[in-house]
Amino acid sequence: MSEFVFAPPAIPSVAVAGSSQRFPVHCIYCVSHNYATPGREISSEPPVFFMKPADAIVANGAAVPYPSRTTNCQHEIELVVALGRKGRDISERQALEHVFGYAVGIDLTRRDLQRSAKQWGQPWDAAKAFEGSAPVAAIRPAALGHVSQGRIWLTVNGELRQESDVKHMLWDVRHIIAELSTLYEVRPGDLVFCGTPAGVGAVRRGDRLEGGVEGLEVLRITIGSARGPD
């Protein structure tokens, strides 16, 4: 057996509610612009996907270091779908058979870098795919029910910032999985962040963020000081 040139990193994983087993993360896909806003109540275009590295996962209860190169890091509370079965070109009818479970996540975003990227037609990676950018609470297995509606909310230091219902997603979970699987072969371990409702805003060092989706474990993180040199 060949040896690695250095010790490989641990496999990123997420807790599973009611279990001592963990969900090993493969890819993190994210959907942008998935809630109705005034003037845009229906989905006229297919969803746009971007990715985060699997090790951007942050455990529930942890502190996320304030990221570098931004003065406008923002919270986006999202329903997260965890996939448990691989597939390509999955039909909407069969899409839920690929779901392992559901969780609450925050898509942390360096908004200033995203705005600049949009302006210049550049990739979003630096805005979206940084260390600590994907806090996720425990996954509730789909055996306990699929999520097609329910309140989604986020508070900062106890003050309500985001509130909607996941039934207002422009593309529902079935459609997102079907569409995603035409672009990529989805795998067990994939997570899909389903987009955020209105009310996104900047976070500051020391902020306490709490967010939830009805029926799922509440996600709580704090924003720590800037990451120092390792």
Ligand code: MN
């Ligand atoms: Mn998002």
